[in-house]
Amino acid sequence: MSTSEILFWFLSVLALFSAIMVLVSKNPIHSVLWLIVVFFAISGHYLLLNAQFLAIVNIIVYAGAIMVLFLFVIMLMNLNKETEPSRNIWMKFSGVISGGLLLWIFVSATRSAGEIVGKTAMIKEGSIGLIENLGKVLFTQYALPFEISSVLFLSAMVGAVVIGKKQ
């Protein structure tokens, strides 16, 4: 087993384990902290795929900004065990069924996806995720969506002002 393979398995196990911990933790703060571990593990995967920019952005945006926001919201709402809503048995039952169906679809899709084998992970030699190539593609082929997304952010900004401003 090469180093990258060992790293891959280690990161995968870490990501899956902490993702499960996010769900089973009773304390919401613990859930958020486990979620940060998930993001770091996924960033590790990005690094293995030679996508440094994506890895850094993932950490800065998700593990940094969004997680802090999550923590703030949880602290402001003052969630603890007493306020946890009691779920009834039918809710749980339907949740298990629909989640199980989704899992079934996912598993069967990946099982039959024979074409993936041998052409996904471009470890080491793949340079598609390097910031140089990303910039080139972003400002040539994807220039139009890049510019149009400014309208999206502008409307979100206008919205934030409209909602946040005092009457």
Place this chain on the structure above:
Amino acid sequence: MNAIILSAAFGVVMMLCSFLIKNKSNFRHIASVALLILLIGNIADTYGYTFFAIDTHGMLQFNRFGLLFNSIAIGSTLLYVLLTGKEIENAGMHVAEYFTLILFVLCGVTLLSAYNNLLTLFLGIEIMSIPLYILTGSDKRNMKSNEAALKYFLMGSFSTGLMLMGIALTYGGTGTFSLEVVRNAPNMYKGLVSFLEILGLLFLLVSMAFKVSAAPFHFWTPDVYDGAPSVFTSFMATIVKAAGFIAFIKLCAVRMAETESVVDWKMIYAIIIVATLLVGNITAVFQQSVKRMLAYSSIAQAGFMLFTLISLNDMAYEGILLYSAAYSLATIGIFAVLVKMKDYTFDGYNGLAKTQPVLAATNTVFLLSLSGIPLTAGFFAKYYMLAAVVKTGNYTWLVITGVLFAAVSVYYYFRVIQAMYFKEGNAETTTIVPSFKYGLIALAAIIILLGIFPTLLLRWLYF
């Protein structure tokens, strides 16, 4: 391209107006002029006068169908602003911003009529949705409006998440974001359809069905449409919804059709259509508030527009254009009358024919059009939809179901007419100016004209 750039630019101009101009009532006039220029720009684009030569790298593809739809959408918005602009001023404090957001929504609409890439599809859907979350919650003092906005935002972002997941999975399956996939390219797996792509398309189908409020993804619609300020419900239920359909149809016509050999998509559409018609029509029957009834009726009308997905022939494309025009105009008219009413229940309409004969008469035309009575635009819209399915030769049972539910819909639309004309009461309205009445009459005239000569609109598709 003209419409995309101009709508974004006018949005920015409107935004700057908010602190340059103090008089509130000016915003309405500026917005009307901007929309008029937008309409002219789009028509110029239709006949080859593109003001901006931009290499889109295949991200956008303009055709006559999409450009004509743009004209319908912009024209409907213009009529909407002219008719109910006064009410937008009363909806909240930030009037100029509301017009800004409406123009940004139009930018999203024009993107959706021209997208040729899943990335631009996503951007279009988001540019269209995010301003709507804000418009829904614009009545900040009203708890119902706040609740509706939050609900819409949470549900909408969840469906956006599904859409992104779907796009990512289809990318995994095909290695490209573009709508048309070259199936025999060397990097494809022996020209076969990947299961990742199928799974991704399924996710895309779910999120698009959510955006057009097709059952079983319609649960947000009644609450959001009911809670939002009525003027903005009118905009949401008409132009935005029609644009969602245009995007949905393109996705199905290109992407789903390519994978027809693996999945029986048409059967899935048929199930969605029947469920949508059933839920929309049957629940609308039991409503007491006209606004809530219109929310369910918009679900029911969505069921009819979905017929295009089954047929996907020339007649269906003509039909969806006519349907979006007929449905948008009629619904804008009904909401324009609704916002003038003091009481939104059916009883609130009692005796409107005595107090406001013009309002009652035009409202009757709009309601007849929605239920699909001949001599109104709604009849030919429904006729084209159903005839296009008949033309394909299959799914006759679906057509019969559609006709049956159209008959059911007559019941709840006629309840309003019955209340206006045959019930004793004293329907109270806010003050109504003569120009508003003329606007309603003009709208009703357009609907009747389209009902007699549908080719007035459709011939623009060909020359």
